[in-house]
């Protein structure tokens with residue numbers, strides 16, 4: 001079984017802070033890690049390889065330093081990695097990212113399952129998995145929480161819903177996006193990790209030309225959406241706790257509602273109240 005895992009390097013925080021002047025993410029002082037859901041995707045791929053045989057290839061698009069998460073995945077047991085890095089890939093929206101990853105998978109050719117995390121903790125869109133499956137014209141199952149059966153031409157998986165599960169029979173090749181419930185990721189083995197970090201093998205580095213795309217098809221130029229402005233919401237309203245007897249509190253509340261500007265509905269409501 002040939003398995004591809006898409007992994008993303010993300011800042012080690014869910015509290016993303018923005019530079020108020022530039023609107024860019026403040027990355028200084030933030031460590032980078034493998035996106036948490038992607039650890040579960042790597043673990044699922046390795047477990048499957050151990051059970052069925054085959055090969056696990058991890059792919060990451062990012063700056064040169066994203067090689068660290070590829071090394072980590074190889075340390076865990078993946079067989080090889082591909083780092084997609086090129087100035088032309090920078091500034092990609094989710095469409096351009098999915099297109100780049102899709103073209104890479106087409107170039108790899110041989111695959112039965114593509115694993116993704118459900119969502120990245122920085123971009124947070126959860127669009128890449130579904131978009132890559134759509135690009136490749138293969139079936140997809142999102143929110144996979146259990147892999148029940150794996151056969152040569154199909155899998156049976158459980159998909160987490162808000163209030164239950166769906167049990168799905170899915171033909172292969174397919175793309176599965178996984179959630180943390182699926183498994184417990186293993187730690188990298190130190191000798192494998194050292195080899196991957198020191199020798200950078202078996203890691204290939206591919207650029208736009210390697211996957212046969214023009215630079216205006218990827219990155220900022222190839223993106224269909226452009227961010228006009230990024231900002232953190234300002235919390236203007238302050239809460240106030242009214243104190244006193246119930247009657248006094250209600251009286252004060254009604255008075256405040258009547259006084260509040262622009263709160264037409266509240267005023268209308270308040271004018272009907274009599275105490």
Ligand SMILES: Cc1cc2nc3c(=O)[nH]c(=O)nc-3n(C[C@H](O)[C@H](O)[C@H](O)COP(=O)(O)OP(=O)(O)OC[C@H]3O[C@@H](n4cnc5c(N)ncnc54)[C@H](O)[C@@H]3O)c2cc1C
Pocket residue numbers: 006007008009035037038041059060061062090091092093094095097098101115116117118119120121122123124125126127128129223225226227
């Ligand atoms: C208009 C726009 C402009 C943007 N400009 C920039 C920019 O200038 N610089 C920038 O860094 N980001 C930029 N982004 C964010 C970037 O597009 C997203 O980070 C990227 O497309 C992945 O989306 P996500 O983080 O929401 O991933 P999700 O869809 O939440 O990720 C789901 C899964 O997809 C896989 N995956 C996601 N990204 C990758 C990847 N890069 N490599 C391998 N697997 C992956 C992983 O398995 C992950 O768990 C921009 C986004 C938009 C919408």
